Amino acid sequence: MSSAETSTEALEAREYFKGISDSVCGIVEAERAPRIWYPAFAAALCVAGVLVVSLYILLTVGTGIWGNNNSEAWAWPIVNFVFWVGIGHAGTLISAVLFLMRQKWRTSINRAAEAMTIFAVICAGLFPVIHTGRPWLAYWLLPIPNDMAIWPQFRSPLAWDVFAVSTYMTVSILFWFMGLVPDFATLRDRTKSNVKHTIYGILALGWRGSARQWHRYERAYLIMAALATPLVFSVHSVVSFDFAVGQLPGWHTTIFPPYFVAGAIFSGFAMVLTLLVPARAIFNMKHIITDQHVENMCKVILATGSMVGFAYGTEFFIAWYSGNAYEGFTFLNRAFGPFAWAYWTMITCNVLVPQFFWFKKIRTSPFIIVGLCILVNVGMWFERFVIIVTSLTRSFMPGSWHYFSPTMFDASIFIGSFGLFFTLFLLFLRFMPMIAMFEVKGASPHAHAGVKHH
C-alpha cells in the first residue's frame, strides 16, 4: 500500500467514526427532541399516571379490585409478569448471544434492546410484587434473617423465580452500564456545559480509551456475554418451572422450558422491532440500523414463531398420546371450551402472523412490520393468558370451575405498565446514547483501516 492510499483510507475511516459520534450524540445534545417525541412522551406519561392511580387504589383497597377469584388466583398479574419478562429476553439475546455468535449487525441495536430489557424487567417485577397483596412485605421473599426465624422454602419454584429474575435484572443493568461507559466518555468530551460535563464525567468513571484498559474491558465484555447467555435461558426456564413443577393439567409438562424461551425471544424481538422501526425513522438512524438489520430480526421472529407453533402442536399431541384424561380434557377445553376465543387469537397471532415474514416484500415495509409485531405481542400475551386461565378455571374438581372475567383495574394496571415502559424508553432515547457508538465503530470495516495484512 502506498502512503497516499493509506491516508485516503484513513481519512474516510475517521470521517465515518466522527459521523457515528455526531449522529448518535447529536440526539442527546440537541436542544429539542424531534417534534413527535413530545406528544409521545406526554401520552406515555399519562398512561403511566393511570398506573400510579390504579396502584394507589390497589394498595389502599386491596387485591379484591382484581378479577382474581378462588380458583383463578394468578390471573392477569401473573400473565403480565410472564409477558414482560419474556419481552425482556430479546435484549439479552441480542447483546450476549449474538455477540458470542459474532453477529456484527447486533451492534446497531444492542444498546436500545438492552435498555428495553431493563425497562421490561422493571415492569415484570412490578406484577409479582403487587400480586403478593402486601408489597411492603415483599422483602420476605429474600433469604434475610427475620423475627420468625423462617427461611424461604427452596423447593418452591417461586423462590427460584426470585433469584432468577433478580439476578437477571442485576446482570442486565451491569452489562448495560458497562457498555455505556465508553459512550458516556464520548459525550463527556463533546459537551460544552459544565453540569453535563460533571454528570457524564462521573458516569464515564474517567474512561480514557487506553489500550490496556480496552484489553480488560473486552475480556470482561466477553465474560459478561458468556454469563448472560446461559442466564437468559435459565430465567425463562425458571419462569416456566412456576408452572411445570405444579401438578395442574396443562402446566405439568417438560416441554415448558424450551417452549417458554422460544416464546420469550419471539415476543422480545417483536417488541424490539415495534420500538426501533419507528425510532430509527424519527431519529434518522437508518444508516446505522439498516434495512438488513431489520430483515434479520424479522427472520428471527419467523424462526422462533415457528418453534412456538411447533411447541403448541407437540403439547396437543402429548395430551392425546399420554392417554391422561385430565391432560386431554384440558387441551380440548382450551381449543373448544369457554376460552376458545383466546386460544384461537393466540394461534392466529403467534403461528400464522409470523409466516408473513417469509416474504421479502413484507420484511422491508416498515408499517407492515410494526403491525405484525404488535399482533405477535398480542398473541404472546394471550399465550400466557391461555396457559394460566384455562388451566386454573377448569382444574380437577368441576365443583370449583369458574369463568374468569377481569375487572377495570386488571386492565388499567396492565395498560399502565405500558405507560411506565414507554416513559422510561422515551427518556432513554432522549438522554442516553441509543446506539453503542464504540461497538458500531469497532465492528465496521473502517476499524481495520491502515492495518497491514502480513
Added chain:
Amino acid sequence: MSHDKPNDQVEDKLYGLLAEYESPGALIEAANEVRKAGYTKFDCHSPFPVHGIDPAMGIKPTILPVIVWAAGIAGLGLAILMQTWMNNWTYPWNIGGKPLFSLPMQIPIAFEVTVLLAAFATFFGMWGLNKLPQLWHPLFGNDRFVEKAMCHGFFVAIEAEDPKFDDEATKATLQEAGATAIEEVRYKTSKKHRALPNGVIAFMVMSVCLALVPFAYIAKKRASKSDKPHIHVVPNMDFQAKAKPQAASNMFPDGRASRVPVEGSVARGELKADDHFYRGITGGEWATEFPKEIALSAETMERGQNRFDIYCAPCHGLNGAGAGMINQRAEAVGATATGWVAPSNIGQESFAKQPHGQLFNTVGHGIRSMPGYGSQIREADRWAIVFYLRALQRSAHSTIDDVPAGDKPAIR
C-alpha cells in the same frame, strides 16, 4: 512537593508526550515501534478497541477470568451452603415427606447465584484492575485528546516517568512511527486542579447526611419511651371496621358491638341447670358437699394439683402461701407501695372454714383484685382445684407427725 507548600504554588509538570496517528493500523505500527524502542510506560488511546494492538504493545492477558472463575465457584458453594443451612439445618422444612437435602432442587438457585457472583466479579474486577473510576487524568487537560480520543483519534502517550524518556529522542521515535501530530502534555501539580468541583462535593456530603436522617430518627425513637401508640407506617390489618366484644358500635340501636341472646333462649349446652355443679349452691347456700359428678379420688386430686400449678401458682405460689413468681416480681419492683394487693395465703384459717361452694365460686368468678378463671377452667376442673385447695389447707397446718414414718429422714 510544591502542592505541600502552604500557599499551594502551582507548578507546571510534564506528564509526557502525546502523538496522534491517522488510523488504527498506524496506531498498531506505532505501538510496535515504541515497544521495540524499549519504552514500558506508554499507552495507546482509541475510541474503540483496536484489534491487534495487544501483541504490538506487549500486553499480557489479564487475570480477570481467574477472578471471575473463583467468584463463580464461591457463588456455587455459597448457594448450596445457604440452601442447606436454611432449609435443612436451622429450619428443617419437611415438604411432602421428601428428603430434607437433595441437590437437584438446589440447582436453579445455585446456578443463579454462581452467575450473579461471577458477574459482580467481572464488573467490579474489570474496573478495579483498570484503576477506575479515576476522574482526573493529565490527558484530560489536553485539547486534542479531549476532542478526538473518544471519537475518531488514535493516540500514543509516553510518560515522562519512563526510564527511557528523553524529550528529543522520544519525539523522534514517535515521529518516525508516523505521527501526524506530537504534543507535550503538561499538568498543574496543584491539588486544586484535580479536586472535584465544590458543587459536586457539597452535593455528595449533603446526600450522605440526608440519607442518615431516617436512621437517626429511628434510632432516637427506639431509645425513647412514649405513651402514644406506635407509628404504623403500613397499618396492614391492624385497624379494621370490625366489632370487638364489649366494645361500642353504632351499627346496632343499642350501641353495643356484641349481641345478646334472644330473650328466653338458651344456647345448646349452655343451660347449666344444676346449681350445685355449675354454681356451687345448694338450697340457696354455699354448697358444703362436692357434687356427685366429682369423684373424690387420687386422680381428681392430681388433676386439681396440675390445674392449680398452671393457673393459680403463678400468683399464690406452689404451696398456696401467696409467694408466687408474680408476687415476688411485684415486690421486687416496689409495687406494694403503689397499691399492690398480695395474693391471699390460701392456707389461712378463714379460707379453710369457707364452704366448698364458696371456694368454687372464687375460682370461677374471682374476688376483689383477683380475676375469675371461669372462662379458662371447666367446672369439673374447678371442683378438682377446690379439692386440691383442701389438701393445701390441710398441709398448712400439718406437723411432723403427719409425715409417714418412712419419709421422715428425707425432710428432717
